[in-house]
Amino acid sequence: MNLYADIKTLVLDSLNALAAEGALPQGLDLSNVAVEPPRDPAHGDMATNAAMVLARPAGLKPRDIAAMLAPRLQADARVLSAEVAGPGFLNLRLSPQVWRDAVAAALAAGTDFGRSDMGRGQRVNVEYVSANPTGPLHVGHTRGAVFGDALASLLDFAGYDVTREYYINDGGAQVDVLARSAYERYREAHGLEPEIAEGLYPGDYLIPVGAALKEKYGDALLDKPESEWLPEVREFATAMMMDLIREDLAALGVRMDVFFSEKSLYGSGRIEEALDALEKKGLIYVGVLEPPKGKTPEDWEPRPQTLFRATAFGDDVDRPLKKSDGSWTYFAPDIAYHYDKVRRGFDQLIDVFGADHGGYVKRLKAAVAALSDEKVPLDVKLCQLVKLYKNGQPFKMSKRAGSFVTLRDVVDEVGPDVARFMMLTRKNDAPLDFDFAKALEQSRDNPVFYVQYAHARARSALRAAAEAGIDVAAVPQADLAPLAHPAELALAARIADWPRQVEAAARSHEPHRVAFFLQELAAELHGLWNKGKDEPALRFVQPDDPAGTLARLALLSAAAVVIAAGLGILGVTPMDEMR
Template sequence: MNLFADIHSLVLQTLEGFMQEGVLPQGLSLANVTVEPPRDPAHGDMATNAALVLAKPAKIKPREIAELLGEKLTADPRIDVADIAGAGFLNLRLAPAVWTDVAKTVIALGAAYGRSNAGEGRRVNIEYVSANPTGPLHVGHTRGAVFGDALASLLDYAGFDVTREYYINDGGAQVDVLARSVYLRYLEAHGQEVAFEDGTYPGDYLIEVGEALKVKVGDAYLGKDEDHWLEDIRNFSTDAMMDLIREDLASIGVKMDVFYSEKSLYASGRIEEAIADLESRGLIYRGTLEPPKGKLPEDWEPREQMLFKSTDFGDDVDRPVQKSDGSWTYFAPDIAYHFDKVSRGFDALIDVFGADHGGYVKRMKAAVAALSDGKTPLDIKLTQLVKLFKNGEPFKMSKRAGTFVTLRDVVDQVGSDATRFVMLTRRNDAPLDFDFDKVLEQSKDNPVFYVQYASARVHSVLRKAAEAEIPCDNNALAAADLSQNTHEAELAVAKALAEWPRLVEIAARTNEPHRIAFYLYDLAQSFHALWNRGNDAPEIRFLQEGQTEASQGKIALARAVSVVISSGLGILGVTPAEEMR
């Protein structure tokens, strides 16, 4: 059930009827006709822009269309009032029974309420985290991991076929640095003193890796040149780091469907295949780029190179894919990786990058547009920085990591649920302040607590109902009489519940899972307001002493709130609370 979609369908059917009757000209496009909540709730429950959208093409004054439409709509028993506002907006007020029945629908459908088939099974690949396999995940990766995972769950909930994917950056020079760092820990394990220089990684997390290498190979690498051990230790270290990363992800409830190795692109000839595909389309040429303004990128050189015509697809400049010495640029394997994604038949691609990858957006979009003939859209989501605070001060560095605060540092402090929820309380492209004290604070200002408290309160009601021997199973509540739930505070909760299906579709369409967190806070706010109003208005309390049927009607509303909170938190990867401790 999607009440907004139902009324929208009613509006469209009415307008189509007007066209058939000759009241409106035939063939008018209704694509831009909407039914949404009005900006000011005092104006009504829903508003449609139909008259404003159709006035010009129909050559009829908008108020005339609004009057005809309002008269017709009020003949429907669901609509009590249709008021014209301004130049022609039509504000609708629905009958109270429409709202009181929402809770009954929620209970009857359970976890299926709000689920959508908007995605129609279309296949979507979401690549996220994709951290270099050189150490544990840090707090910046945490935000990308939570955002990507919640987005994947959201799209799955909205009817898409989602693949969660991690791209292992194991083909670059940073993995050589990792191997040298592990070798130093290996020497340490043999009792030698070492110094971490030349950018090697000093984090304590490599101590165990060095010791494990010693157990595996003994003294086979002692006193040997780098050529003898580099490749073996690269592979050993990468595997060890990926095991660590998988453990980090598991600690925050993230499980990938696919781990894709960059290194495999070199070994399989996939890079050559992707470049050849672009060349066959006339999109590869040899040329010399003008030096870019400002700081020169690492892959620029004032020599003839193999270039991709990315400007044909909206990029600022053409991009080098092969250097003059024949080696591939960093962009080439990225092209090959996305070529592989396109070849796997996905209907849409989503990449979740850190804020420092903003310069890659246009070139990657250009590459995917070229490789797919514009048929496979690529949406790139950038996650901005996270600033950590504790006791009013910036949170200190992690000794174990050596240079940064790890995902585990955060989860160990506040838990997975709080970490995930807070990471979604801002848009992905807005900076986020993560204050450990506020995350653990039990107040309305802490959205994690506020939503979980609403869930716990509902379960408290259900426990007390059981003690009072009031039947509160789903069948009993779905059959309850909700006609007495007409207090403004009760209707506010019902209206918030009715927003859920619409909100899910909007969040999925825009790839914005933070909307779910915002919605849950608003729903919790409506529920807490109802709870508190019950202190002064006994007739709206959930348990009506000596009145089983009246109590069931009130409890049904509360139960519906917990159903939707559970679904919303499920998308965010958070476990709903049954009691607060």
């Protein structure tokens, strides 16, 4: 049940009827007609912009169109009134029964309430985290992991066929640095002093890798030249780092469907195949780039390069594909990787990157557009930095990594539920301040506590009702007619808004909207609960009014259903009790 979609259908049908009667021109584009909550709740329950967007193409005044549309809408039993406002907006007030029906629908559907077929089974690949396999995930990866995982769950809830994917960056020079760093820890395991030179990874997390290398190879690698031990140590250390990364992701509640190795692209012909596909389209050429804007580096020199014509698809400059030594640039395997995604038949691609990848977005979008003949859209979401605080002060933690706070540090400090919800309290492209004290505080200022407490309150009311002798098993079939107070109907209206919120969040690829909505729903629930302290008639459990109690418990249970569904999308556990 998507009430807003239902009322929008009523508006569109009414407009088509007006066109059929000749009151409006035939063939008007209705795609921009919307039905949404008004900015000011005092103006009504819903508002439509139909008259405003159709006035110019119809050659009529907006208020004239609104005046024709209003009586048709008001003729529907769900609409109590349709009032023309301002230059031509149409404000609607709905029957209380509409909100009661939404409560009944939520109870009937359970946590599937709000599920949508909007995606129509389209295949979407969401790539996220994709950290270099050179150490544990840090706090920045935590935000990207939570965002990507919640987005994947949201799209699944909205009817898409979603694949969660991690791209292992194991093909570049950084894994050689990892191998050299691990080798020093291998030497350390043999009682030798490790030589952690500048540029190597100093973190203690590599000590177990060195011990494992000793267990596997004994002292056989100690006297070998680097050229002999490097390939074996690189493969061994990379595998151990990926095991560590999988464990860290599991601690956060993140599980991938696919781990794709960059290394698998090298020597397989797949990079050449992807570039050949671009060359056949006339998009690969040898040319000389203009010098970089601003201060030109001293070592810059104009020279012929193999280039991808990225400017044909909106990029600022064409992009090199080969280095001066003939090896591939980092962009070439990324093109091949995305070509593989396109050929796997995905209808949409979403990449979740850190803030430092902002300059990479245009070239990647250009490559996917070229490879798919502009049929497969790529949306790149950048996650901004996370700053850690405790009681408002910058917070330092023990660092296994040697230079940064790890994902596991954060999860161990506050738990996965708190970590996940707090990472979604800001839009992904806005910086996020994470205060450990605030995240664990049991107050309305802590959003995750506030939402989980709302769910727990609903459950506690059911327990209290059962203890008072009320048959709570009858709640799903309760007569909802007693729900008549404005505060009760306001909570019901918030519940009814959930399906619209799901589709809006999925359409914009913004899972933080779910977190925001849950906070609003929790505020509505807590507000009604607190009103009961001053107005006994609003108390949820009233043993001398079993019919009213069942109706109010149904309302509370419907709110809990939506909270559980929303928290499920975010990967957070709904709490039945708060201790």
